[in-house]
Amino acid sequence: MSLDLPHQGGTRKILTDISFEVHRGEFVTIVGPSGTGKTTLVRVLGGLTPCTSGSVRFNGREVDAPPEGVVIVFQDYAHALLQWRTVVRNVAFGIEGRVTACELRDRVSSALRLVGLEGYDDDFPWQLSGGMQQRVQIARALAVRPAVLLMDEPFAALDAMTKASLQDELLRVKHETDCSIVFITHDIEEAVYLGDRVAVINGSPGTIRQTFDITLGKPRDQIMTRQTAEFLKFRYAVHQAIGGVAS
Amino acid sequence: MISPHSWRRALRRVNIAGLLTIIVCLGLWELAIRAGILRYQYLPAPSAIAAGAEELAARGELSAAVLHTLEAVLLGWTIATTLGVSFGLVLGSSQLARRYSLSTIEVLRPMPAIAFIPVALLLFGFSTATELTVIVLPALWPVLVGTMQSVMNIHPRLRDVARTFRLRRVPTMIKILLPAAAPGIMVGARISLTLALVLAVLAEMVGNPEGLGYGVVSEQQALRPDLMFAYVVVIGFLGIALNALLVGALTGLSPATAAALEGRSS
Numbered sequence: 001m002s003l004d005l006p007h008q009g010g011t012r013k014i015l016t017d018i019s020f021e022v023h024r025g026e027f028v029t030i031v032g033p034s035g036t037g038k039t040t041l042v043r044v045l046g047g048l049t050p051c052t053s054g055s056v057r058f059n060g061r062e063v064d065a066p067p068e069g070v071v072i073v074f075q076d077y078a079h080a081l082l083q084w085r086t087v088v089r090n091v092a093f094g095i096e097g098r099v100t101a102c103e104l105r106d107r108v109s110s111a112l113r114l115v116g117l118e119g120y121d122d123d124f125p126w127q128l129s130g131g132m133q134q135r136v137q138i139a140r141a142l143a144v145r146p147a148v149l150l151m152d153e154p155f156a157a158l159d160a161m162t163k164a165s166l167q168d169e170l171l172r173v174k175h176e177t178d179c180s181i182v183f184i185t186h187d188i189e190e191a192v193y194l195g196d197r198v199a200v201i202n203g204s205p206g207t208i209r210q211t212f213d214i215t216l217g218k219p220r221d222q223i224m225t226r227q228t229a230e231f232l233k234f235r236y237a238v239h240q241a242i243g244g245v246a247s
Numbered sequence: 248m249i250s251p252h253s254w255r256r257a258l259r260r261v262n263i264a265g266l267l268t269i270i271v272c273l274g275l276w277e278l279a280i281r282a283g284i285l286r287y288q289y290l291p292a293p294s295a296i297a298a299g300a301e302e303l304a305a306r307g308e309l310s311a312a313v314l315h316t317l318e319a320v321l322l323g324w325t326i327a328t329t330l331g332v333s334f335g336l337v338l339g340s341s342q343l344a345r346r347y348s349l350s351t352i353e354v355l356r357p358m359p360a361i362a363f364i365p366v367a368l369l370l371f372g373f374s375t376a377t378e379l380t381v382i383v384l385p386a387l388w389p390v391l392v393g394t395m396q397s398v399m400n401i402h403p404r405l406r407d408v409a410r411t412f413r414l415r416r417v418p419t420m421i422k423i424l425l426p427a428a429a430p431g432i433m434v435g436a437r438i439s440l441t442l443a444l445v446l447a448v449l450a451e452m453v454g455n456p457e458g459l460g461y462g463v464v465s466e467q468q469a470l471r472p473d474l475m476f477a478y479v480v481v482i483g484f485l486g487i488a489l490n491a492l493l494v495g496a497l498t499g500l501s502p503a504t505a506a507a508l509e510g511r512s513s
Contacts, residue, residue, distance in 0.1 A: 048407055065410075072411040079404035084426045093422070094412040144412070 013205035014040050015051075020199055020208060022148070022180050027171075029183045030208070031191035031238060032201035038184045039075075041201070042152040045182060046072040058148070069147035073154050077133040081125040087112070087136050088121045094144040111139040114173050131162035135169070142177065151183045155190070164222050167194060171220060188242070192234045193220060200241040210241045289472040296480060299473035308462070313481060316447050316458035319375060320489065323382030324443040328436050331387050335394025335435075336420055339428070345395075352391070360385040360446055364454050373455055381450040386439040393435025397428035433497055440493055444486050459485070 014037040022028050032038055043049040045056055047066040056063040058070060066072075071094070074080040082090055091108045099107065112118055115135040125133050134154055141149055155163045167190065174181055185191050191198045192214060199211045214234055216225060225231055273293045279285040280292040291299070303309040338344050360381060367380040405427055409419040425432075451460025459482050466475035 043407075046411055048410055066413055068413060070411075072407070074404060074407065076404060079402045080408050082405075082408075082423070082426070084429070093408075097418075 016205040017207045022182055025178045025180055027174055027181045027196045029185060029191035029195035030199045030201055031185055031188055034186060035204060036201050036206035038201060039152055042150050042184055046070055046150045071141040071144055071146040071149060073137055073141050073151045075153040075156055077137045080137055081133060083125055086122045086124055090136055091139045091143050093140055107143045111143040114142055115139045116169055131158050131166060146179055149179050149181045153184050188235055188238050192238060198238055212237060291473040291476055295473045296476040300477035303474055303477055312459045312462045319378050319447045320443045323379050324386060324440050327383045327386035327439055328390050331390025332394050332432060335391045336398060336424060339395040339398025356388045368454055375455055378450040378455040382443050382446045385446060386443045389438040390435040393431045394428055397431025398424050401427045437493060440489055448482055
């Protein structure tokens, strides 16, 4: 799959020769420096931007518009949430009018429970902290019971502590729902800590040259996992693959 | 049941100093006429205007006129707002629609409202249709332009959200574009309402012989300045009341939006 975008009269190649598969229930992280087309890749995978050559397939069917069962979680939660809706109504956004009122209530409250955000039902997004707002956005995606969750640097704007706790929440959510996750990040440690597989995207136009199967045990732990020799080995390897750029 | 506490709160909301200024001004006016400092044949004192209003009310002319004007304003404003929001949504979300119609709008928009009156008179005669034409055409623009611009300014991420959740075009407009553009629409709707009252009175003065505007003109011709001023005062109060009603309705209609607006501006 590759993609050219119009640029100053001509076109510019953003992504080239990208080819990978994500299996059911797999957690794939895609890591790379900025300017390599990571966000564009998510948009192509999610059907928001069409690719110019090659194809994206989901369950064997070509993706030409956002497919059912695939939801994107955006980095900028403040813009992605509906500021005029309460937490509950934000989470209900993707399923309202598509399921019965009773199921809607169930799904919304279980999605909120999954991300550990209970007791804020009637708050508005702007009344919550950044981490909580991102939890709302993740819950909104989970409420549609997606087969694939596409996450575009969802924790990049959060502080280190919030980031760590949301990483663990996400692993737990992944364990409990068993959806596939494609997670974009520029943080090497985050990519290794979360992923079953890490793909390194590099260059301009961006391309994926190397992938690593992360054989770290589960459940993972912020302190124990991160200090194992294996974790450090993977971190080093991914680092080398990116090109020794400091993370 | 009104508790003394809420009475006190209501009292605190009244701007005593501002009210006092008005009372003093009215007092000076009254004094100036009685003392013979102001000598115009047709300038009545506030007390005479009040008596005039009482007379009109007793004859039943005042309430009939108020009802007519109110009806025309509300009807005209509703039509203008509905059309303005609908066209504004389409224009705001489609560049193609903008390319074809923006120049037409720019030609029509600055046309003075009063220019439409003779045209409408020829077409519809001395009727409410004339009055509505004169109200709707100019009152349309603030809502249309306000809606269009707020829709164009909506962050592109919200459209991405609508797409990733597979919303169709119409639900996207209702669930995303309309609420996201609501603050701009409300500003336009308020300007439009003020404008609608002005235009209604104007149309009644020269086109449709009914309502408050006609009252002002006919009492002027009958050389009854006290009654004429009474109509003018009532028009003023109607404007204040309509604006207050709209602001109250908008905050009451959607406390969430109001809260969100407050939260954002703070």
